[in-house]
Amino acid sequence: DAKTTQPPSMDCAEGRAANLPCNHSTISGNEYVYWYRQIHSQGPQYIIHGLKNNETNEMASLIITEDRKSSTLILPHATLRDTAVYYCIVRVAILMKTSYDKVIFGPGTSLSVIP
Amino acid sequence: EAQVTQNPRYLITVTGKKLTVTCSQNMNHEYMSWYRQDPGLGLRQIYYSMNVEVTDKGDVPEGYKVSRKEKRNFPLILESPSPNQTSLYFCASSLLAGSEQYFGPGTRLTVT
Numbered sequence: 001d002a003k004t005t006q007p008p009s010m011d012c013a014e015g016r017a018a019n020l021p022c023n024h025s026t027i028s029g030n031e032y033v034y035w036y037r038q039i040h041s042q043g044p045q046y047i048i049h050g051l052k053n054n055e056t057n058e059m060a061s062l063i064i065t066e067d068r069k070s071s072t073l074i075l076p077h078a079t080l081r082d083t084a085v086y087y088c089i090v091r092v093a094i095l096m097k098t099s100y101d102k103v104i105f106g107p108g109t110s111l112s113v114i115p
Numbered sequence: 116e117a118q119v120t121q122n123p124r125y126l127i128t129v130t131g132k133k134l135t136v137t138c139s140q141n142m143n144h145e146y147m148s149w150y151r152q153d154p155g156l157g158l159r160q161i162y163y164s165m166n167v168e169v170t171d172k173g174d175v176p177e178g179y180k181v182s183r184k185e186k187r188n189f190p191l192i193l194e195s196p197s198p199n200q201t202s203l204y205f206c207a208s209s210l211l212a213g214s215e216q217y218f219g220p221g222t223r224l225t226v227t
Contacts, residue, residue: 043218044158044207092213103216
């Protein structure tokens with residue numbers, strides 16, 4: 001089972017901020033939160049990740065709550081090209097070569113940006 | 116250009132005919148992984164490899180084999196394909212286990 005839960009779908013008006021929530025209440029102290037998106041049937045694209053501090057890059061911002069049990073991906077000015085399925089996953093941050101690293105994707109959130 | 120390549124991109128085959136889907140990355144990444152994606156089930160990990168000669172099962176390894184003889188290549192082998200392996204397959208790589216993954220363009224496989 002996925003370690004994260006997300007709403008199945010969301011709409012956002014073009015030009016407005018899109019705020020995509022993710023719950024990861026069982027996250028461990030050594031697990032990162034990662035966000036990816038998938039446009040149509042293309043390969044998923046990495047967006048951003050964080051451990052406990054808020055992060056920002058040229059694509060998005062990631063806000064992680066203080067207890068790390070949930071996070072929000074923010075696309076500050078959504079465009080039609082941001083219409084995609086967004087996946088939130090957790091992964092162990094630091095691994096030794098013999099460590100276990102199974103990656104589990106949930107169903108994600110289908111974001112529709114509306115003109 | 117840094118990328119993950121997969122071949123073939125599309126394949127139609129018959130039940131029982133062995134096939135290999137190749138995956139190659141040119142980023143000197145240690146970690147590579149295979150996923151399948153089916154409607155309503157999302158992305159599910161088949162196998163992953165932490166480094167050369169180190170592979171491990173993901174969530175849905177039955178019916179698949181992999182090998183990691185060299186760092187850049189991670190082929191997915193279906194010894195005896197069945198119709199329930201009809202799916203969209205993605206290969207991914209990352210610098211290290213735990214770091215961000217870069218995905219290939221996908222291989223759409225149909226087994227009749």
